Amino acid sequence: MKNRTESTENLGICSREACRKHFTPDTLLLEYDKPIHFVQSQFECGRNYYIVWRVSWAIYHVACVIGTGILMKNNDGGTDARWFIYLTNWSYTMLTLDTLLQFIAIIYVNKRREDIIYDACSQMPWFLKAIWCIYNVSNCSALVVTLLYWSLLQDVSFGNIVVHLLNGVYVVVNMPLTAIPVRIYHFYQLMIFGTAYVMFSYVYETAGGIGYNDEKYIYPQMAWKYPEIAITYSVLGVFVAIPVCHAFFFLMYWTRVTVYERNLQRTVAVIDSETAAAIKRSDKSITTTRTESC
Template identity: 30%
Template sequence: MTKVKSIVRPVVKEFQMNNCGFDHHSADDFVKSQWQTRTKSFIFLLYRCFIAAFYLAVVIYSMIDGFSNGLYFIYLTNWGIMLCMVTTMLGAILVCTWYLHPEFADRVKDSNEMPIPFKIYWGMHVITLILSMGITIIYWSVLYNDLVQVTAVNILTHAFNSVLMFVDLWIVAYPVRLLHMFLPVCFGLVYAIFSVIYYAAGGVDPAGKHYIYPILDWDYPGKAILTVIGVILLCCALYIFIFYVYKLRVFIHRRYNRKQVFEPSQCAGRPSSTPVTLPSNRISMVLGDYGHDHLAFTNSSEKIVS
């Protein structure tokens, strides 16, 4: 019973008014890694720039390989990989600005509300993560068959997209809010509406067929609607999964990121210093004390629910 409560309790706590929006009291969580030990991390900066450059290269390569007179833009796969590119590029810009311009960090710190670019990035990352994982699952379990040629573009847009975004979930420091589940669901509905409009306008795929995907053929509306419902349910399941991955990430960080410190004794008959295990907590938003530990603050503003 205790184990069941430990699983359900974090979910129940998420259904609070303050978790509905995009307010977060430590904006620096969006420009740092969960695992970095300093206020600024050059390694994380390089990582952000690398992943942004990678997705940019994938988008360019996939366009060259299959632009098909603009039909490239009708596929959800390509919507997903372009969203990966935009999201990671925005993330790289924010981290670079934070790293290179301390006055920007000062403004963020002094503001009572998280800046709009941070909120946009948060929402985009949520959508991108779920969309990438959903695309990978649906493609390899439903759409792929022996007639489909496995190419570099195929692997990059249907496998690496989700792998890298899932790895990114383990690296970043910002939270996953369960009530943000509506974002990927709404994005999926937008694509479903687009597919209906494209069908009604007489659009075809590169082979001349009157649909974008065979499982989303509006000549058979019942089947297409079931597909949309199934994808929505998949998005919800994936979101709950990444929520618990996030909780596990924070738990691992709090559990294993500890160090030994010596607490001076003030009692007679006790050794002059006794090792005491304290969490390796560090200040989240201090400008002017870069790279120094401060045990009065946590490395991440998120608290794991036990």
């Protein structure tokens, strides 16, 4: 049991060594020596239960993204392609892609990559790197969309609750359950996503594009005919809201792993004490037997 105890003592995410590892330049990359964490729950609730969790949300989000796209009609009653111009739908598409790819990855790894399942692989395969990036972007963008929508627009309807509230609730609830890590320096991925949308909105509006109700902008806060206001909201969104939300998820990850490791240490301590007691009873029994034989 000595080796097992030592391994848990070295896990502490709050240790000085762990803190240094989280803030090294290497964490900018998509390298990780435990690929198994991308296909299991943090608290090891059971492989089948986790698969059910993943497939349920994949089905739900796919249905929602298809439903919102179909329900958005143009003046002729057909499906409106302007569905694709909104940040909400960019974010929800990423969220749907994330849940779908995670489900596919779990099935694939369980069927074809036993080295990952049995924790015998320390190299991140390319498809898990892609999922990690999408996971980072979808988490933060969902929370940013939820916060911005209910602080700026606040139009209450069933559809808006689905794509502007439940998306944020999902990513917050999912974070404590999954074992996927969060790297503090990965906020650059989200800033690239945010910057891409800002550039798209500028090009779309200046090219004569119109919003769903034929407005000459996508969002009133980002109407580029008022560049000072549009730039202000864009800078606040990309350089303030995104890093803050990513820091929030990093703290959730930090807390999740800390709770897991402390529970693991308690479990190992209990097992050690029970093992020591069993050995003592065994030694006592052997001593008694020898005494009686003499």
